[in-house]
Amino acid sequence: VRLSQLAAESGTSIPTIKFYIREGLLPPGRVVSPRQAEYDDGHLARLRLVRALVDVGGLSLAAVREVLAAMAGPDGVDRAVGVAHGALSPKPAATGPFARAGEVVELLGWQVDQSSSEMAQLEAALAAAAQVGLPLEDERLRLYGTAAMTIAEHDVANVPTWQRDDPTAMVTSVVLGTVLYEPLLLALRRLAQSDAYQRRR
């Protein structure tokens, strides 16, 4: 399709698309005449991913470039999701090893990258709770872990089949899911708490 049509289909202005191409976030179109280039579904999918990272995730262009580079690398989607999760979170001060987080993950029986940004996030959350003496017994950790896994398994099982082998679509939906379902989950937990308190009285 032409540039104007790509703009219409993606809801992105022509100057913004040209900016992404200049910045290397979007490959240039296939030149079909001196004044015209053709764009395909790959461009549209890539454009959706860039918009998700920039507009919804609030990532810097440098961070978007890192996600795209990770997607092109040998570990593809896994590595790109990790990089995107890292960029979506405030930078943790520590770089591991994450001793307490490691224990929790072992308690839950999960196989995860021990040095990932998610582990840093878990370690920070555990340390903050311990510092103010908030109880974190194994029973509570198992309950939270089970609830988190129920949600994660549903999310992973519901990635549409056509996205499974398409790294761009996969990373887009994981990033959108992280940024958009997290506030949803927190709002529901607070509302559930209100309901549970009222029913107790």
Next chain:
Amino acid sequence: VRLSQLAAESGTSIPTIKFYIREGLLPPGRVVSPRQAEYDDGHLARLRLVRALVDVGGLSLAAVREVLAAMAGPDGVDRAVGVAHGALSPKPAATGPFARAGEVVELLGWQVDQSSSEMAQLEAALAAAAQVGLPLEDERLRLYGTAAMTIAEHDVANVPTWQRDDPTAMVTSVVLGTVLYEPLLLALRRLAQSDAYQRRR
């Protein structure tokens, strides 16, 4: 106890305690001699709440004052928890009615204050997901709702008995739980996602 002992037991410096008293966040001690005042367990509990709100929740002094005023009012804990939740969240642009959030809460069968800040948060999360076309079928909402309720019921059931009739202790533990367990839950969800993806392959 003396001021010095209150400082030691609460881990708060004497100047900070004096500042809280001047600002009306902490009642003055009972005067026992011209140069000496006595403080009791009520002061210690109140000090813990103020520190939780300020240090952990990052609330402004004005917001802390609102939470304390709500606690003293007729609806006590419920209202104070609502005010604290509101102060802990970025201010929502809308003020209701929250139509879509209302539908979701009805779907889940929860009894909650329809105009609360939690409802505003839910409405904003639903709108953001809808805007980028992220699927939010009833099945997914029920699954998220069930997971959130499982956690909330555990949290509510595990409030120590001695706190039940002590508004200060109750609000302290709800605020700490909100601020400290939320990052924990999000970290676990991201890790669960990593584990679920890897097991799928």
